[in-house]
Amino acid sequence: MLITIGCNDSKRAARDDCGRIASKGVSAMFLSREPFGTTADGKAVECFTLRNDCNMTVQIITYGGIITSLRVPDRAGRLADVVLGFNTLPEYLAGHPFFGALVGRYGNRIAGARFTLNGREYRLAANDGANHLHGGLAGFDKKLWEAEPIRDEREVGVKLTYLSPDGEEGYPGNLATTVTYHLNGQNELSVHYEATTDRPTVVNLTQHSYFNLAGEGSGTILEHEMMIDADRVTAVGPDLIPTGELQPVAGTALDFRTPGAIGAAIARVPGGYDHNYVLNKDGREPSLAARVREPHSGRVLEVFTTEPGMQFYSANFLDGSLKGKAGAAYGEHSGFCLETQHFPDSPNQPAFPSTVLNPGETYRHLTIFKFSA
Structure with missing residues (x-):
């Protein structure tokens, strides 16, 4: 399926550079949705391709919410894929260090794979020595997310949802999670996170793309x-x-x-x-x-x-x-x-900003990746 949003050039406002449009202008945005293989238990995985009129292109799969490709122009307009990853689903299913994935319920480490909340200790999967890392043995990076395309005059995207059941990887509460990727005409890829719970829990979501602005596979990033x-x-x-x-x-x-x-x-x-x-x-x-x-x-x-x-x-x-x-x-x-x-x-660090989410509250987090040359 291919969806095109926008208007013809005669209706566009003036630009100061590629993708920068005056307030009354509308950019041409593209969205496609295609199969990307099946999981070991036969569930279908989809790939969403988002593209703006600067030819910045982002591909996202419903397995792990993974950004599999992100092509952006250099100073001469030449495109390169600037994120590490693979071409096929079996390569992702075989295991990898969180290439491009959504991470949860808790990004980063939790000491001793345990924490205490409201007087009760919760034990988590110890998948980093004695500690818990990036949500455990089967965190959000290994889940199949429900997907819905998002489109309007100025941006395209995909809305991903996943319900993490009470007790998954040791965490309390049913956690309803939504992550929405948006691409606009200013070469901005935004990631909006939201979550709610029916029991007190802890939440810390993030995106784990590996970037190389010279192009994936082009060597090290030490000169960046x-x-x-x-x-x-x-x-x-x-x-x-x-x-x-x-x-x-x-x-x-x-x-x-x-x-x-x-x-x-x-x-x-x-x-x-x-x-x-x-x-x-x-x-x-x-x-x-x-x-x-x-x-x-x-x-x-x-x-x-x-x-x-x-x-x-x-x-x-x-x-x-x-x-x-x-x-x-x-x-x-x-x-x-x-x-x-x-x-x-x-x-486990009471002096740090709290990651506790209670019933009736909404976890919200916004990150924007903006590219230019």
């Missing part, structure tokens, strides 16, 4: 220039569990307040970057968290979010055993992740 608007990180121990201290980045290899190459100081970071940055935020409106530029292509990614934190991960655990869409092996530092979130282990 990174800026992160954060004065502090949550200090961690050897198991990457927060100690509770908010550590200043000034004078350390974690300081990206001024743009600098990712590889410039990575040798001074044991194991590479895998740190939660405490964003410099005032209020809940989306604000700039990070800006990344790839110097050869000129591609720029800006990340805006409502969340208080963001995990910067430099793909330290990729070892070349996985091959991507163009056949290239994904080695160490082949991509980077910017996972907007609440802080790791917040359920």
Whole structure:
């Protein structure tokens, strides 16, 4: 199925550059919906393709809400796929390090795979040594989401829903979750998260795309220039569990307040970057968290979010055993992740911003990935 939204060129307003349209203009937006194979138990997986009139194209599958492809232009208008991943469903089903996936119920780590809420201890799956990581053994990244296309004059998208039953992976409450991807004519891919529960629980959702702005499979991201608007990180121990201290980045290899190459100081970071940055935020409106530029292509990614934190991960655990869409092996530092979130282990850290969701409340989170060149 192909759906086209827009108007002919004679009705469009003037542009200041590709995708930037005057307030009365309407851009041509495209949405298609196609099969993407079946799961081991015979359930159909679909792929949604979103495209704007700059030819920025995003492909999302209903298995794991995974962004399988994201093609954006460079300074000369040449397109490249800037996210790591695979071409086929069996490759995703065979296991991977959360390439492009939605992560939940709780993104990042929970110490000891347990937490106490309202005087009751809940035990979770220990899938990262003794700790719980990214929702457990079968988190949201491995679920089949219901999908509904979204379309209007200015953007196209897909609305994904999943009901996580009480007790899944050890979490309390039936959690009704909605994640909506939108693509507009300004080369912005927005991710809207909402969730409600019928019992007190904890929630921390995120998106786990691995970016390489030179193109997936093109080598490392060490020359990418990174800026992160954060004065502090949550200090961690050897198991990457927060100690509770908010550590200043000034004078350390974690300081990206001024743009600098990712590889410039990575040798001074044991194991590479895998740190939660405490964003410099005032209020809940989306604000700039990070800006990344790839110097050869000129591609720029800006990340805006409502969340208080963001995990910067430099793909330290990729070892070349996985091959991507163009056949290239994904080695160490082949991509980077910017996972907007609440802080790791917040359920066990009372001084951190709370991740508790109660009945009658709605969890909301918005992150925008904006591309330019």
